[in-house]
Amino acid sequence: MKIIKIEDLSFAYQLNNPIFTNASIELPINEISLIKGANGSGKTTLCRILSGLEKNYSGLISFNDLDFKSVSFADKAQVVTYLKQEPLSNVVAATPDEDLTLWQHGFDKNNEKSHSELRYKVMKKFKIEHLKDKPFWEMSGGQIKRIGLAALLINYDKYWILDEPISGLDNTLIGIFTSILEERKTLGKGCLIISHKEDYFNNLIDKSYSIENKKFENYGKRFF
Numbered sequence: 001m002k003i004i005k006i007e008d009l010s011f012a013y014q015l016n017n018p019i020f021t022n023a024s025i026e027l028p029i030n031e032i033s034l035i036k037g038a039n040g041s042g043k044t045t046l047c048r049i050l051s052g053l054e055k056n057y058s059g060l061i062s063f064n065d066l067d068f069k070s071v072s073f074a075d076k077a078q079v080v081t082y083l084k085q086e087p088l089s090n091v092v093a094a095t096p097d098e099d100l101t102l103w104q105h106g107f108d109k110n111n112e113k114s115h116s117e118l119r120y121k122v123m124k125k126f127k128i129e130h131l132k133d134k135p136f137w138e139m140s141g142g143q144i145k146r147i148g149l150a151a152l153l154i155n156y157d158k159y160w161i162l163d164e165p166i167s168g169l170d171n172t173l174i175g176i177f178t179s180i181l182e183e184r185k186t187l188g189k190g191c192l193i194i195s196h197k198e199d200y201f202n203n204l205i206d207k208s209y210s211i212e213n214k215k216f217e218n219y220g221k222r223f224f
């Protein structure tokens with residue numbers, strides 16, 4: 001079983017103000033794990049650590065026994081992809097089509113047709129295909145959020161780290177997104193969901209945790 005293990009994680013942005021102290025958790029990559037916690041408890045910080053943006057931690061984070069610290073950022077990005085909490089921070093180009101093109105960079109560059117077909121398909125999934133060439137500064141917050149979700153589909157096979165993935169989405173889009181998570185799960189592809197709205201994910205979650213006192217507390221399996 002493929003697994004991300006966090007053992008005795010300690011991390012602080014500033015000396016004497018730790019966010020995590022000796023915190024441990026296991027995230028099997030074929031499961032859906034949910035982590036909740038109060039504002040400021042460290043959820044986004046955990047996402048930043050797992051995606052390789054924060055390296056200055058102590059303890060061991062490993063993927064299939066391979067120490068994360070020995071893996072380059074580029075190699076890590078082949079295994080995990082990170083949807084950030086703030087929708088705008090997921091956008092790197094001016095328009096959805098340009099943004100998704102950048103995500104496709106690693107694909108076969110000679111096959112332009114399949115590139116644009118896939119982009120159209122993932123935009124259509126989140127109902128932004130009509131906005132494909134619209135600059136994000138002319139888009140609503142929920143529309144910008146959907147660009148990040150569409151980019152997840154370009155990274156379909158990776159382990160998804162999702163920081164508040166449904167905040168700002170209407171109910172139709174929440175339904176579309178949770179059904180994608182469900183479909184991926186049947187294919188053995190899991191994710192980490194950070195959310196205050198756990199009720200939307202009740203039927204999908206394998207294990208849920210809460211960050212309490214700078215550690216991960218097990219909330220067990222729901223409905224069992």
Ligand SMILES: Nc1ncnc2c1ncn2[C@@H]1O[C@H](COP(=O)(O)OP(=O)(O)OP(=O)(O)O)[C@@H](O)[C@H]1O
Pocket residue numbers: 013014019037038039040041042043044045046085
């Ligand atoms: N770059 C930074 N430098 C210093 N402190 C930071 C930095 N980023 C976050 N913090 C602090 O670290 C703590 C944890 O922040 P984090 O963003 O991880 O919380 P969170 O659990 O995601 O909260 P929320 O529910 O509001 O999203 C907060 O007290 C925050 O102010």
Ligand SMILES: [Mg+2]
Pocket residue numbers: 043044045085163
């Ligand atoms: Mg956060």
